[in-house]
Amino acid sequence: MSLSAESASGRSRRTPELLVPALLGGVILAYFALPFLTFLSRTGTANVVSGLTTPNAQVAIRNSLITAPLSTTIATVFGVPLAYVLARRSFVGKRLVEALVILPLVVPPVVGGAMVLTAVGRFTPIGSAAAAVGISLTDSLVGVVLAQTFVAAPFVIITARAGFGAVDERLERASRSLGYGPLATFWNVSLPLARGSIVAGITLTFVRAIGEFGATMMVAYNPRTMPTRIWVDFIAGGIDAIVPLGVALLAITLAVLAAVQRFGRVPTVIDR
Template sequence: MSATDRGRESATGGNRTLPTPGATGQWTIVALLGAVLVAYLLGPFVAFLLEHGLPAPGAFADPAVRSAIVTSLVTAPVATLLATVFGVPLAYVLARYSFRGKRLLEALVILPLVTPPVVGGVVLVSAFGRLTPIGSAAAALGLPLTQGYAGVVLAQTFVAAPFLVVTARSGFASVDRDLERAARNLGKGPLATVWTVSLPLARGSIVAGIVLTFARALGEFGATMLLGHPPETMPTRIWVEFVAGGTDATVPLVVALLSAGVAVVLVLRLLGTSLEFSP
């Protein structure tokens, strides 16, 4: 290290640069702006809990509440599974191949993310309603696609699957292509290469997408209300309780969904930590 470099390192405290008074003031403004948004985002949750508190265990004994919780916890995993089975291959194709119409396909995959949920419900009813060819054929076979668990799963999958595709695509795109080429040169076929190289290296993004997809499916209201209701999920039951009895009546289900949201955040944080320290 030259004398000039040592002088610079000494002046900056090693790798750290001491903030100037003007920079400190600017960072304070930035921190205050961020703090305002944090307070706004957390404030409603705090206000709700301060006003209503936690529900008594007996509140979850209400048959309607228990039924809504069970419905959500049964349908959301199914929707997440469907999104994973069909979404991961699609994500890999979008990440690794170029073809005519690819950008249009990517836009169509993202479209449900920017479509209001109620609009999503309307277009789903137009595709799978009882008077449509698909809906009438399914109903004739005794498998109606509306007003039942199938409708709930279809609605949840429609609004939540893009989270899986977008996140998994990002993970596959970050995998070094040379590693896949090396696997192919060693005699592995395309599917074996994806299974042994691409999937393990992209697992963090895929798992994050699965968690986000489950959370979105669990909280879906608009499309589920139009296509699947009844049965009632937690969000649709919250609406019914709110209309009938105000915020007080919604406390058990709101707390249940908030608990699920906290669990999702913790899983994502733990996932990020494990990936950060993984070799």
């Protein structure tokens, strides 16, 4: 039997085995696609362009495009080093640290927002101290950033940790043996090798931050971001009223994912 015939025979034997998983997977894929298609079909009944040119919509878009990148930057600057420590070191209290990282992912966003309020609210010691120097930690863009960072930062920490964990430690030891210090080794060896996972984590963090509603609503209902503006518009005018901002938010997230897939390596996290 020729090689091509053997290959075809192998594929034919695998087809029945994959039929049931493929059908089950097709059901969930159809469920994912249906809401997108039905929502986008309503763009014909709503003037998206005119909806996005209203002052309220433009303010919400501006606020989201200011706060989400800032939240993502904060999460990355502080989260990636933590991810490296968790991937490379064992220490007393490590399980507690891991639990703290996961906690914002498992609590409902509204509860997360309430937690942030108990820490930095207007009448807390931190909130009062900030207010004394003219900084409001709630009902401000600062409050939005605090809420977004709380719920979104775990994504970059968890994915970056997976990336660092996949880096062969022998390469880091080789770098150290050549005279490079810990920081130089981290910057020139560990960070580039874990780049794919880190980029994926940054992407997930940004998408989570820009779409955050529950925690943001609790900490900073004003000024409006895109998700909170969508909620207000929905209460006032129903589904058609939120189509413009909904389409804009979807377009931003898809553009970010497309850019990262073009210049980064998002699939590395999924492949792991």
